[in-house]
Amino acid sequence: MSSGVPWRSLPLAGWGNYLQARCPTFRPERRRELLQVLARGGFRTYVCRGMGRSYGDQALNPDGAVILMTRLNRFLGLDEAAGIIDCEAGVTVADLVRHLLPRGLALPVTPGTQHVTVGGAIASDVHGKNHHRVGSFAQAVVDLDLLAPDGRLLRCSPQQHPELFWATLGGLGLTGAIVRARLRLRRLETAWLAASYRRLPDLDAALAALADAEARHEYSVCWIDCMARGAALGRGLLLNADHAPRSLLRGPAAEAPLRLVPRRAAAVPTWLPRLLPRRVVAPAAVAAFNACYYRRHPTGERLVDYASYFYPLDAVGGWNRLYGRAGFVQCQAVFPHRQGGEGVRAVLGALHAAGAACTLGVLKRMGPESGGLLSFPCPGVTLAVDVAAFPRLAACMDAVHDAVLRHGGRVYLTKDATLRAEAVRAMYPRLAEFEAVKARVDAHGVFASAMARRLGLAAPGDAG
């Protein structure tokens, strides 16, 4: 049987390049082509993929097929007065920033990279540096259109099919194909932020500073040196920011307050990993870099443009390739407030004990849960760490996940590449509810991914 939509076998990977698989891939360019793929594509299971920024196997499906949604990226309508954008799920945050920021409109919640589709943002229920104030991406979604495997298009919102809405938010694409969403936007006076940077000598100082910043700043996050040990454990830089009002701008920025500053982005070539040794990142080098960064980063207050504050890593395209062919994983966990300090110490301790090279480390306070059945954020402290792959990585990550469970925390599934099925049940108490909703909307388990199989989230009917 043929859908008439061409497919090709592509080597796909998570953003960490740690998990890779060759998957039959479709790339529909119109809604009806997506319907054709689901009806007659010839594969047992499908998973939708956006820009591929999830770190592990969330958007891999070597046992079935992958549907690239990036060409379903039309804007469907903008209500400037009400601040609501209606768009297809393949529209990226970069598209939204580019076209809406000059009109003084922006997403209330933005993840750390622009290269994420709206569908992906919903499927991961992404959060930003202002989670303590505004919550996760769910807060921005007015409603979404979900395509079920039988071809039914279901409009879901907190009022319409609410159980499906909350299963889809953070649901990793397992409830169906998200094809369209309406997002609510906030108004901005300028495309600049008033940011402040402060050095913090250790973890307790960092946690205290974050708690202090919570009431005073819209955006608050801490970069921490994950390689530092002993008394300096958890030392880092506090980054607070608020949207700058027009009165703070001077010079050319003041005349065009909403103009985006053009960034010349460097790009790491796609062929670079093949030239590098399999494991590029040595712990000693990372420790040295971190120490240098901690000491030399400028502190104080200054105005930062929108893209530089929210998407600093986007300045280097394909930065994930710098980790070479072995790649890296990211572990992001959240601990309830009362266990925050100990949980973070336990995770860092497990990483140090294994001799891991941890490059990027971020600490942040989180606010209330969104309601998504598999959504990650909950009140507490979150730590996100990039860990370069090394031979004992799997054992190291097992130890890290044990530490997370012991301190009552949970792991962000969108970043994960190594979690075990038993652990996810303990971390996500609403998993059974999610599986019940999925069984109703996708009885035959048509939407499945390598991650779903790894974590045992696939519906009973799926034998693949």
Added chain:
Amino acid sequence: MKDARSGVATTDPAGTPGAPEAAVPTGPVPSDATGTRASNQPRPLRLLAVGATSAIVRATLAAFAEEGPCTLALAGRDADELAAVATDLAVRYGATCRCVPFEVGPPLDASAWLAGCVEAAGGALDGVIVGVGAQGAQAECERDPSALRQLVEVNFTACAAVLLAAAAYFEAVGGAGRFLCVISSVAGDRGRRSNYAYGATKAALSVFAEGLRLRMRACGARLVLVKPGRVDTRLTFGLDAPAAMNADPAAVGSAIHRAVREGRAVVYVPRFWRWVMLAVRTLPDALLARLPL
């Protein structure tokens, strides 16, 4: 179907225009030394795009719309898809878009149809982009004369009719500062075993455009002949050839827009195809037969 918010309306050639949306200024208008000077052109820019649902034409329109306010008449066969393209351009760039049906097959009174497009674009046309085309199936064309006839009709005859009508219009109103843009293909540069039917239709279009360019010199209008190589679209996605050869449609659209602004006559997109096709054109048959082309 009318959407007052975004100024999009579908209309038949004699229909009424929809409510135009206030245009969003997106930056300074670039000036250039030759060609259709953006700074000399009255704004909003009024364009007709035939085959507006194709990825290349969409990307070209986006590049024009990004430059400044424009009114676009979008012509194509799939009304729903056309409306979606129109809404997308209206929301992203604030362009005023109107949709015009265009179907290859039924006999078309090209000049009357064009008059409808002129009205849809706001009373005049500054440029016409013709990007209609079908890939055709080589094997089927070899087997079935009617398939070949259909391919010629879509890729050449219909385009030629539109171009002649547009040429007559430019001659009537004065062509200074106006342009025609014809999207052909590198496949027209030499007949190859794998796609000579498609190549023939594109070769016909290229030669037609070259002659038309000479005719347009008298009235001052420019004609840009675009020859894209492999573009990363649905047509090439399923094929086995290395993906690195496939150009991103957005990049192709920008290149076409730049070529129009610079007043270039023939442009290969991406540029390296000029040299590839030069080589392919000069190869003797014996060598060409050995290559998997």
